[in-house]
Amino acid sequence: QTVVTQEPSLTVSPGGTVTLTCASSTGAVASDYYPSWFQQKPGQAPRALIYSTSNRHSWTPARFSGSLLGGKAALTVSNVQPEDEADYYCLLFYGGPQVWVFGGGTKLTVL
């Protein structure tokens, strides 16, 4: 069974920079996993932030950026704002079985 792993929680100060990562139990994450990132605030539906590793949606603030880092997918949030406090999920594509798998999520606290 494929497992996608994220940090359970991270804390960052307002104005700071934080990097969230997303690892696959099958090995290094590459661009053909089409990594995506989502933000979810309490009581709300998730919102897409990044797709295909590093592409922002039209509504995604420029302070959010995606990349591949050390065999993992990464989401970097620069100049963190209080409203960035939320749960963040990554999503990876597995071409063999043609399925998508979410990571367990990272709870980001802005303090």
Next chain:
Amino acid sequence: EVQLVESGGGLVKPGGSLRLSCAASGFTFSSVWMGWVRQAPGQGLEWVGRVKTKPEGAATDYAAPVKGRFTISRDDSKNTIYLQMDSLKTEDTGVYYCTTRLPATASYWGRGTLVTVSS
């Protein structure tokens, strides 16, 4: 404006069936892959499955926990997709979200519909 509106959630007994619907608007529905994601209470997101377009045979793929029990279909004349859920288990309880591949998997989300499987 892209809109996705789910309906059909409710309370069902273990072993029972339920059909969810998702009405879409604001984009060319027939050209877009659609999918479902669920979230158990207090838990993370879980990809359920997706359906491709009619020219692609409306092919479907599913996550392992629901394969053989859930069926996704689409009706392009109604701009609607469906999630037929059979042999429901208590662990299927959660909010079910409809999503689009526009331009990528799960770019847009509905508000979700709650399914509760309990005796």
